[in-house]
Amino acid sequence: MVSPLRRLDRAVGELAAGLPPDHTLPGGPGQRGSVSVGGPPELRQLTAGFNRMARTVTAALEQQRRLVADTSHQMRNPMAALRLRVDALQTHLRPTADRTYAGVNTELDRLETLLDDILALAAAEHRAGELTVTDDPGAHCDAAEVTLNQHRLWEPVARRASVRLTAEAAGPVPAACTDRELAQVTDILLDNAIKYAGDGARVRLRCAAEGPYAAVTVTDDGPGLRAEEIDRATTRFWRSARQTGTSGTGLGLAIAEQLLAGRGGRLELTPAHPHGLRTRAVVPGAHADGDPR
Template identity: 85%
Template sequence: PWSRAPRMFAEPAGTGTQVSGAVVLRADVTTAAEDVTRRWAAVLAGTALVALGCTVLARAATRWVVSPLRRLDRAVGELAAGLPPEHTPPVAPPGRRGSASVGGPPELRQLATGFNRMARTVTAALEQQRRLVADTSHQMRNPMAALRLRVDALHTHLRPSGERTYTGVNTELDRLQTLLDDMLALATAEHRAGELTVTDGSGARCDAAEVTLTQYRLWEPVARRAGVRLTAEAPESVPAACTDRELAQVTDILLDNAIKYAGDGARVRLRCAAQDPYAAVTVTDDGPGLRAEEIVHATTRFWRSSRQTGTSGTGLGLPIAEQLLTGRTGRLELTPAQPRGLRARAVVPRADTEGGPQ
């Protein structure tokens, strides 16, 4: 039917077995071919319209079903990060967060309602716990300051035999003050890590090499007074996908631990390097280090090695550093150094030229 050439038809003519001639018919099929083409085009067009309509209806139905699931998934992520989730009620009051109607099948609306009840309970418990730690740290500062003033005021009335007790009280006050500061820092780090889990923190950028050298200059006199030799090594520039304040805090924790626990006469090496696709700040000491079974517990809150009972500390430094690095999709690596000592390595993603992680 698609041929437009004339068609020839022939039929023999005669009587019995004798053929006396033939009838030849020449037909022009152009009109018929055009008619067939139009009809097939109409059929195909109708089929395409039906398929397009079915596709549009399928997409609308899929969106109707999947849209509440996406919002529910986002709310689950926020809840897992410890943030107040965006509630997804079937019909939320206008003007509030998550006020758009969720829609969807009745089963999904019921699931969203049940999730909201659970989310409110869990979020309230997490927020109360976070506030308890932060408020406790804040509220105890004033009594601590007042207690220290009273102890100092009593110093002038003490007998020489009471000097040892006075020194011990001051030491315990210092330890308690450090503990409160570390608890507040840990609560802040955990909250920040939760925020970064579900928010876009890709705009953060700093020069890890510059931070490393800055912290070296701050800690070198401290190390010298402790009898520790501190050296630093850093290239010209190592862009890291975190803020300079976060990286400086992590570096301070690692240097403080190394200088404190390495001991007199030890050597501590601070090094920054680019290890695609990461930026790494490494602190290595040749002190007593940690055994393999101790490294497993090193980032546990309030854990301290039994061999370091005579050294000041709260056991919260490494957990704080780990939380800060986790918030930036980084990690804290603790490994034994050779021939002795400990190697602590803070790893964060490298930043590209525009500031985002690679």
């Protein structure tokens, strides 16, 4: 009685995460996405119904993943060819066409950035689904070290944007995630803060252990977001009406949220006082051996 229920329970968890279950039907090899049928008639009927649903759902998810991958591959080559052709036209254009030429290049940059962000979001969502059912106790890093490294990388960028970037990190701060994941999240938060805070703004980067969690906080004293805007800030493709003149796709915070969710963390956005925005990437802490606290 219990063994089939355990197999069904695991298969339900894997399906919820968007993964094909590890079991196969007794009809032969290669029938992934199903749990073996056994037990009382009522349980066999339930399992058969689940198998039909699982095959339909996993096939749809796999088609979606392939669509994203194929779209990436098929779009990159035409985009590169289009940019080469546009660049080749520059020497043949009249001076009066410079504004149009610059506009075309701006739109090409936007399309390339949008494509990269869509793929990054798809990868983050898939990874988050995997981690909901796949234990990865060895994933750990020193969040303070990652924070200071990202500060060194972004400080010249902030200086060119006339933004003062400071960092505070008293380490070590063990976090139950990889340094690559935390660096990617920190990049997104710093990019947004530097981009939208405005000339002469101050951006503070801070990392600290907070009870059983590790938190990386980015605070700016720019115009910030209104309460109703904060509620929508992680919505895909959403951007504030006041930011229409600034480059961006509206996917950065959605990517960060998915990366943190995969590790059992969260993204927090709150107003900074007297003005500005505070964004916090919170992830479970880890012991020195990498096990979550």
